[in-house]
Amino acid sequence: MSPKAQERLLYLISPIGLIALWQLLLMAGIGDRRFIPAPSDIAWRYWQMLRSGELETNSLVTLYRIFAGFFIGSIPAIVVGLLMAMFRPVRIFFDPLIATLFPIPKIALMPLLLLAFGFGDASKIALVVIAVFFPVVINTYVGAANIERIYWDVAKNYGASQSVIFRRIVFFGALPMIFAGLRIALAVSFIVLVAAEFVATKTGIGYLIWNSWELLQVDVMFVGIVTVGVLGLIATAILQEIERKVIPWKTE
C-alpha cells in the first residue's frame, strides 16, 4: 500500500471505530434503544429514507445552500483579506467592522435575514455568506501579512507593479492560510445552516432533524445528524483534494 493510501485509510479509522463502539455498547444492553438507536437501526432507517428520496431531496437543498453561500462569501473575503494586508487604510477601515461583527453569533441574524430575504433559499444562503466571510477574511489577512519580507523585496527589485504583487505574490503567499480559513468556514457554514433550517424553512437536513424531534422519531433525527456529518466529511475531503492540486509547492 502506498503511503498516501495508508494515510487515507487512517483517515477513516477513527469515525468507523466510534460507530463500532456505539453499536457494541447498545447490543450489550447499555443504554435505552428507544432513545438512543443503535447504528444498525439508524442505518436501516437511512436506507429507507434514501430509497424514498426524502434524504436526497433534503440533502441537495442543504448542499445547494452551503455551496452557494460558501462561494459568495469566501471570494470577497479573500479579496478583502489580501487588500487589508497590502494597504494600511483598507486594514484600518475593516478592522473595527470585523472586530465588532465577528463575535456576534451569526444565527442571531436569522430573523433579520428573514425580514430582508424572506423564507426562501436566499435568507439561508445569506446567513452562510456572512458566517463564511469572517474566518476566511481573517485567515487570508494573517496569511498575506506574514509573507516573508524577502518576497516583497524581490518583487520590488524586479520591478513588479502593485497589481503583479497582488496577483502573483500576496495571493499565492497567502494561499495555504486561505485554505485553512476555507476549511474552518466550511465547518461553520454547516453549523449555522443546520441551525437556521430548524426554524426558518420546510426543507433541508436541519428541518428534517427538527421535525423528527417534534414527532419524536429519534432514529430519523440521527439519520439527519449522521447525514450532516457525512456531508461535512465529504465536503472537507473535496476541499483538501483541491488544496493538494492548487498548492503543489506545499511540503507535507
Next chain:
Amino acid sequence: MAVQRRGAAIEIAGLRREYRSGQASDLGSVVAIEHIDLRVAPGEFLCIVGPSGCGKSTLLRILAGLDRQTAGTIVVDAAGWAVENAMVFQESGLFPWMSVATNVRFGLDTRGVPRAEADARVEAALKLVGLTRFRNHYPHQLSGGMRQRCAIARAFVTDPGMLLMDEPFAALDAQNRVLLQTELVRLWEQTGKTVIYITHSIEEALLMGDRTVIMTAHPGRIKQIINVPFPHPRDLLQLSASPEFGKLKLDIWRVLEEEVNRARAEMEK
C-alpha cells in the same frame, strides 16, 4: 581573452544611512553607514567584506532601491542596459509557489517583455546555469546550490547593468560554494556586467573580485580598498592554491587583526 567590461558605472558620494529608533529622540539613532565614497568602474567585480553590522547589506539595499539613504548621492550610469540592477538574495528569495522557469521569467513578466522573446531568454538563462532539465521543478525540490543557480539565472535574464549579490553562497557547503563561485566568475567574464558582491569571507572576495572594500562596523565605514592584482579570466582553484594568493590573504588578515584588537581594547576600556 580579456574581459569585455561593459556594465554600469556607479558613483557613490558621502552616503549615510541612519535608522531612528523608536519615538524618543534621546534614544538617538543608529548609524548604519556613513562617509561612504566609492567609484565603481563599468564591468568591475567589486567585493565588499566586513563583520556583521557593518552596514554592507544596507549599502546594497540602497543600491537595489529597497532602502533610501539619509544623505549623500548615488549616480548610476546604466545606459544601454535593459534594467539598472538585479539582486541575488542571501537565501535565494525564489518564490516557492513558482516553478524554476516561472521564477526565472518573473523579471521579464513584470517589465512586459513579449512572450516569444521572454521564452527564448528564459531558455537561454536556464541553459547558462544548467537547470534546463529542472525547469518545471519547484524550489523546494532543488538543492541549495541549484536554488542559487536559479536565482542567478533570474537576475541575468533581465539583462541588468549591474548585479547586486548579498552573500549568495553563504549557506552552501564548501564544494558547492567553489562550484558556484567558478560559474559566477565565468558568467561575469562572458558578460562583463558590473558586480557588487557582499561576503563575510575575505578569501572569497580576493578570489573573485577586482577590488575588495573592507568595512568596519558601528558605524559602517570603508576602512580600506584593496586592489586584487590577479588578472581575469581566472582559474579560481589554481589561484586559491598559489603562493601569491596566500601572501595577499595573510597581509590583509594582518591589517584586520590590528583592527579587531583595537576594537576589542576599546570595548574593554
